[in-house]
Amino acid sequence: MRKGLLLCAAAIGPLMTTAAAQTPGVSDEDLSACTALNGYRPDTWTTVTRATFVTPPFSASERSKPLSKPICRVEGVSRPEPGSDIAFEVWLPAHNGWNGRFQGIGGGGNSGAIIYESNAAGIERGLRAAAEAGFAAVSTDNGHRQQSEGDQSWAIHQPQKVVDMGFRAIHVTTVAGKDITRKFYGREIDYSYWIGCSQGGGKGLMNAQRWPSDYNGIIAGAPVFQWTRAMAGITAAALAQMKSPKTIIPTSKRALVHNAVIEQCDKLDGLKDGILSRPDKCSFDVKKIECKSGDAADCLTPAQGEALMQSYAGARRKNGEQLTDGYPLGAEHGWPFLGQDAPGQNWGKFWSQVVFEDQSYDLLKSLELERDYDHAMKKLGWAYDAQNPDLSPFKRAGGKLMVFHGEADPLISPRPSNEYFEAVTGVLGSEKVAEFYQHYLVPSMNHCRGGIGPSNFDLLPAMQAWVEKGVRPANLTASQVVDGQVTRTRPLCAYPTVAQYNGAGDVNRAESFSCKPRD
Structure with a gap:
């Protein structure tokens, strides 16, 4: 059951003022800006179907954790061509809780659902986690509703839905999400980031190739960017x-x-x-x-x-x-x-x-x-399949890309991720690639998270420092957590280097290892 206070879109005047006064962290400006989004059309094919201010302990689904902060929850649909029906949501923190950044959230599998909760490399992701961290965030169902695990019947004789799933949904909802964000806060977005793993990681590379200006930073985990392959x-x-x-x-x-x-x-x-x-x-x-x-x-x-x-x-x-x-x-x-x-x-x-x-x-x-x-x-x-190795437009736009792939991924072989990095290097040269693209091959890591080795790490702070301050990622560490306790750490080495033991020191501590070229 969905919990928490839903402040009705029709709440105006004295009622709105009273609701704001009784809700910590929510102002009249928040409520009026959220209400104004109802029926808003960022473009000719996109409509906001509902915008409501929700407060803790609201949960978007039975499986999602309750919110700890109030947000304006925006639900919308985009129909760029007949037969296309792309659902999306944008979650907007209160004005005093927004960090000025926008986050696009990738899905997994065939992703016929909005992503409220996810976990990559041991870090909580999804709309809830992004909004609680101060990001305005967007997620889409990629243009279809999945009836059961693995269901792809939506693709039968519906080529427009194949296009939406392949690449269009993430772009039109990113554009709409940014426009909605600007309207709500009344100012420009400072920085935009994409975070996704598996199919969502693949969409990150699709973004970099097709729409190099959509995101300043892209984190793509275990990317299924060559889906057919x-x-x-x-x-x-x-x-x-x-x-x-x-x-x-x-x-x-x-x-x-x-x-x-x-x-x-x-x-x-x-x-x-x-x-x-x-x-x-x-x-x-x-x-x-x-x-x-x-x-x-x-x-x-x-x-x-x-x-x-x-x-x-x-x-x-x-x-x-x-x-x-x-x-x-x-x-x-x-x-x-x-x-x-x-x-x-x-x-x-x-x-x-x-x-x-x-x-x-x-x-x-x-x-x-x-x-x-x-x-x-x-x-x-x-x-x-996102196969273009020429990322020069993304680089010219100032974009930064961080990819990680578990070397023990039981679902998606890491080989395409390695080959793509090498292909981009072949086109642009290693010096230029090092300016905007880091690839991490994580030993004994499973698909997106878990495994018998250190597989917990958060690339977002490093990405933000790279994008916003020009600080190239260095000295990143992965940890292994058992029963809530860190039992082992290792350097997270940028491909093609690999962590090698220095010959002395605790083998369970990262400082006993160095990132060295593969022989």
């Missing part, structure tokens, strides 16, 4: 284990595989500590955990072992070229497709509902990965 990657890894009942690796063997990877690969980074800082240096030998005969709980059958190695390697084209990204060693502990004999929700429905637009499509019987990946790229790549 990502869906093909998880499809290939999953299908390798769904060829037959013999190739299915049961979830009960997850720990067996992961422990074997740690045993063989851990020490290659110079320190045996349970963290894989250099999985790229490891040649994992699956034979060491293969059953001598038959099947057992403490080993893999040859068929299971082959399927495992195919998931690490990725699929290849008939001519031998790499087709899809394999998953890094260390990510197997979180693979969602282990033990499955049917397509997963997100990647399975991507093919049936978005690529082929046919609910009856049987992926296991019909998909031919090389052919159908090329078809999907031709059909969707222009909208879903």
